[in-house]
Amino acid sequence: MTHNTVKASDYAFTLLRYLTLFGLLGTILIPLAFVISVSFRPPEEFFTSGVYLIPKNPSLEAWEQALRFLVEPLKNSLLIASGTTIVSMLIAVPGAYVFGRKEFPGKDIIYYALFVSLLFPHILLIAPITDIWFEIKLYNTVIGMWLALQVFVIPFMIYILRDYFEKLPQNLEEAAQIYGCTEFTAFVRVVLPIAMPAVVAVAFLAFLIGWNEFLFANMLTSGQGPRPAIVELFLLTQGTSGNVYWGRLMAITLVLGTPPTVLYLFARSYLGQAFNIT
Amino acid sequence: MLALLLILWLPFTRGIWMSLHEWPVVGERTFIGFDNYEFLLGWDTFYISIKATIIYGLSTVLQLVIALVAALLIVNQKWFKNFTSSLFLLPYTLPPVVSGTVWLYLLDPNFGPILTALTDYGLLENGLFWRSSGDLAITVITLVGAWTFWPFMFIIILATLQSIPEEHYEAAKIYGANRVQRFLKVTLPQLKSAIIVAVTLRTIWNLSKVAQPLQMTGGGPGYDTSVLGILLYRFASDNGRMGLSFAVGIFLLLLTSVFIVVFIRENRRSQQTELK
Structure with missing residues (x-):
């Protein structure tokens, strides 16, 4: 029973x-x-009624229009995202290493100063950063975008990487030094290669933040400057009522959504580990 | 390192200084003391904005429920486990402005498939013009926000679930614990820290979202969906009132600070247990 x-x-x-x-x-x-x-639907098909999945007259018009529109903005996005990644790696990888494996005075306080900036709402910085960027002539420049994005990319990267460095075996550097490495070469030749998968994953995350970021990009660039594709998409969806060609917009979303999705799927296991707090 | 901290904290300090001024993008700045803050506290719309922020922040609860259910479903899945969990990540991997665009289409009152289907089946008489009704607009952006951001919690919860040793469950089974008891007595206690971390992080981030809700409603109708982030953005971008914008940011910071403290305490505690 x-x-x-x-x-x-x-x-x-x-x-x-x-x-x-x-x-x-x-x-x-x-x-x-x-x-x-x-x-894959031509513009006329949006005025027919009914809900269906298979386009009645499949056409590539939306894709052609989307790609033509995206050439310049995509270049900007690529430039901003890859530059952001490189700059942040140069700072965050050694930074995370030092926080993860070295002792120095004031370490805790400095770490918490970084840590809090990971948490606090970055959007409140748009006013001062826009203002400062205007004054030091970084407004509407690619370099300005690289630097502005560091404000939230770096704390995030250090948070994930520090955890990874900390968990590596304690006497790794000592062993390397016995074989004649200096502190620096021990980091470059021994620790870094071991940590490579995590470093690559974090680089992907930095890239996709640079690619996806909207707010700073919108405040710090204009139509004459290096405006990235995300901002262009945002502007396309503003003030649209009725007669918008959704096919083109959907093709654009597919183009913009693919790179971060691919990178994310690579990086996810490290993200899970970093936040795995039991 | 110190230079790094300077980059991070200098704008913040300057912002506080700015918030004590009437500070246009270009032109004369005037010192006005705490007038910006006083103005906000005495301005009815500001409270509409706070209310919208809290409602929008509640999408964290929805995100937690979906993420928890999804993670529990996936963790014992035998076939296509990796494939399915990758599919679950899709909403989160798309840029929020992209997923916002997608939902603007799906929910378009004239041409979007969802509302068209509802009218075709006679459930609705006309298209639902949700952007012009405050209550509907805030509901829509909150739900879309939940759809977009739940996979973040899913990643954290799933990683933690996978680290719970199988023996715990077997022991519980031997003592005759049923499914519900096993969940309450084994799974949930182990997940506690992960849930606290995920919820605090997401709450902070949800409370300070701008891009997607701004894109979907522009903060309107009126100020009904102007969460604090959008209010801050509108002051800085549309009106060029930088000082006032930062003052809004300070209130946002106060709102999130409770969660920041919880997160830091939880983080510190888990690091101490790790050392033991």
Whole structure:
């Protein structure tokens, strides 16, 4: 008797599990299916009624328009994101190493000063940073964007990497020094290669923050300057009512969404580890 | 290192100085003491903004529920586990402005598939012009925010779930614990820290979101969906009132500071247990 009831509840549980699982997947895959479908529809097809997935007259017009529109903004995005990555790596990798493996006076206080800046709402800095950038002539420059984004990229990177460096075996550098390495070469030749996967993952994250970032990019660039694609997309969606060609917009979203998605899937295991606090 | 701290904290210090001024982007600056703060506290719209921020911040709860359910579903999944969890990450990996655009289309009153389907099946008479109703607009941006950001909590919770030793569950089973008991007595206590960390981080970040809600509603109708972040942005960008903008930021900081303190304490505690 009891045996049977347990079994019935097991079946019910499994059924519920799969229903929820597919339900959740649906909230992601159905929108995605529409986005892809719509990006292959010609402009006329948006005025026909009814909901359907397969385009009636598939066309590449939306993609052509989207790519033509995106050439310049994508160059800017690429330049901003890769520069941001390089600058942040130069600072954050040695920084995280020092925080993770060295002792020095004031370490805790400096670390917490960094740590708090990871948490506090960066948006409140748009006013002072815009103002300072105007004064030191960094407004509307690529370098200005690189530097501004460091404000939140670096604390994030140091937070993740420090944790990783800290968990490496304690006597790694000592062993290297026995074989004739200096402190510096021990870092470059021994520690860094071991930490490479994590460093690469963090570089991906820096790149995608640079790619996705909207607010600072919008405040610090103008139409004549290095305005990245995200801001252009934002502007396209503003003041749109009725007669917008959604096909083109959806093609643009697919182009802009792909690079960060690919990078994220590579970087995710390290992100999980860094925040894995039990 | 010190130079680094300077880059991070100099703008903040300068911002405080700015907030004591009427500070246009170009032109004359005048010292006005605490007038910016007084103005905000006496301005009715400011309270609308705080209310909107809190409602929008509540999407953290939704995110937690979805993330917890998804992580529990995935952790014992045998087939396509990695593939499925990667699919779950998709909303979060898209730039928020991109997912905002996607939902603007899906929910477009004239051409979007969701509202078209509802009218076709006779559930709605006309298109639902949600952008012109304050209550609907804030609901929409909160739900879309939940959809966009839940996978962040999912990553953290899943990583922690995977680190719970299988023996704990087996021991619980031997003592006759049923599914619910196993969840409450084994899973939940182990997840406690991870949940606190995920919730505090997401709350801070949700309370200070700008891009996606701004894109979807422009902060309107009126100021109904102008969360503090958008209010701050509108002052800085549209009106060029930098001092006032930073003053809004200070209130936002006060709102999030509770969570910042919780996060730091939790982080410190877990580091101490790690050392033991």
